Amino acid sequence: MDLQVFRALLSDEGQSLLAALGDAERAGDPALRHGRPAALVAAAEEQVRLREQAAAKFGEFAPRLYLTPDLVELSSHLAVADYKLDRVLAEFGVVLIDAIGLGNGLDAHLLSWSHHTTAVDPDPLAVEIAGANAPVVDAAMLFPQRQDAASFDSQGEAVFVDLMRRPGPDGAHDPESWSPPLSWALERVRTTGLGWIRLAPGLAPGAVPDLGRAAEAEWISYDGEVQELVLWFGPHGEPAPVTVRRATLLPVGASLTARGLPEPPVRPPGRYVYVPDPAVVRAGLLAELAQDVGGALLDGGGALLTSDELRHTAFATAYEVIGVATHAPEPQAPVEFAVGAADGPLTLSAVPVPLPEPRSP
Template identity: 55%
Template sequence: MDLDTFRALLTDEGQAVLAAVHDPDPAAWPATPTALRRDHPAELVAAAVEQARLRREAAAKFGADAQRMYFTRDGLDRASHREVAEYKLGRVLDEMGVVFLDVFPLGVGADALVLGWSHAVTAVDGDPLNVAVTAANAAALDAQATIWIEQQDLTAYEPWGEAVFVDVAGPGAPEGGRGPQDPVPSLTWALDTVRGVGAGAVRLGPDVPYGSVPEGCGADEAEWISWEGEVQEVVLWWYGEANPAVRVPRRATLLPGGATLTGRGLPAPAVRPPGRYLYEVDAAVVGAGLVAEVAEEVGGGVLDAAVPACVTSDEAHATPFATAYEITEVLPYDPAAPGAGGLAVRQHGCAAEAAELGRHATPGGDGADTAFLTRVAGEPTLLLVRPAG
């Protein structure tokens, strides 16, 4: 969708077409797309159909507000989950002590609009479509009074806020310099910008292992945030010189719920054979390199040094940072063995073996148990488990 088509979508004609395709069941539409194209431009009809589809998809991130908002495909993919954005706002309120913020680039403006709930926000992007979508969302959510939106090449923008929030979570973020048409700023530029202001955050994508966070970047903290067990993003935080917040190098936060785990500098957990219990560690904890803290909490070790998500112990412990299972049987990997038939198989460190198992497993069992296909001392192994307790 280009800028002109998006602007047309905001007109009375565009709103009428969007309303016509709002229902998720095309059979309920007052006219087929073919009929709509007889009375309206084809590009407008296609944009409305796509917008309605994106709104339905966006409900998983934005709830009921999604039906009033506007999205692009890339913008929705990049946008923070609403509860993740609210969590980050809470950290800003509690730990930075700032009022005026700069946020860029925008996508659909998800973080900028939430930060605008309590702060004066200048939202900047070099892409005119992103600026238009963010402005439309600010109007839809009645946020115009707290957010100032500018179109400007980010490399030429001079931050004026007390804290800066830079999003480099988009795909293909360049590592070197960037031009006005690049979708996201480079990490180097983002780090330099936030360090120059002294407070704020750099938002990275979800697939960032702790070892790849830039050494010496100057961040007070690197935080991995998951939603229902899936890492949503990694955030590098600078609290600001006036803030007394305790600096921790790594943090994992699990949403919903808000359980948070910080590093204590523990050595790598010991490798040991399967015990009575298996703990599937949350992905944020794994990403942050904090499995040793969970292993210590449950009195266990890992099944294989290369598979940190699987901790085993002889003891039952309740922990918000892992899902506990009782191991009922330990089987050597055999894709043709009937023992895996009918079981829900979760794999850690054995993707190729899991695909082979899926091709050969035969139906069977009552589906009550789960099988973990993982590595035990380097060897693919099938662990049959049931929920602990």
């Protein structure tokens, strides 16, 4: 969809077509498409399809939003954006925010619920879509502008840079090839003195050297799916000697933070197997989780942990081992874990078990 077609979609004709195509009883009527520009029909049909796909992320807003495939694919769940807004309110307390990058989600819109937010993007379509979506999500203090980030005269007290990008064919990225490049984003945040950068969670090791020397690197998952990596800076934006790693799980709202532990021990299967949330794995916090559940890495099990104890944790799903075999178990086994043990491949069959309630402090 180009800018001209998008503007046609906002016209009376485009709005009536959108409404009709969104009505299940009328959508199949050939008369709706007859005599209308093919590009307009295609754009309206795409909006209906994208709105259906976006319902899981944007909830009640989805049926009225204007979307692109990138916006649906690369944006995070609305609850994730809301969580970050709460962090900004609690930890920054700023009034003016500069948001750089509009095409990958609704972060800037939610920021404007409580902050004067100037948002810039060089893509005119992204800017106009952001403007059209602002009243849908009550983004009263969002001011989108078409401008190249490098020439933008920042006036905010904090800056948010969205560098979420679609993974390459092998999952590798070169953040310096992006527009703007990661080095520019890091410098802009540090110059401003306060801010955060949003990145894809599956960046190749070393793609962000030293995690940008951010104060904190936070991997956020929603319902067991890692949504993004956020580099937080502040106060004063100075490079941190060591970046604190954090895994945050939503909607439960639990966070696990690095404690400087050594690599966890490795052992054969115990009575229980713990499958960590992927945010914990991405954040490199298996040692912290192993300590919390009184366990160790399962020998040959990758990121799986094992223990003879059953302890409460929000950061993993626990399974009770009901059999260990040197060959594949029967097809009816509830869950199978393939383990490349030192004395030959094993398959564990296990059943999920409810975790005990957390102990009172």
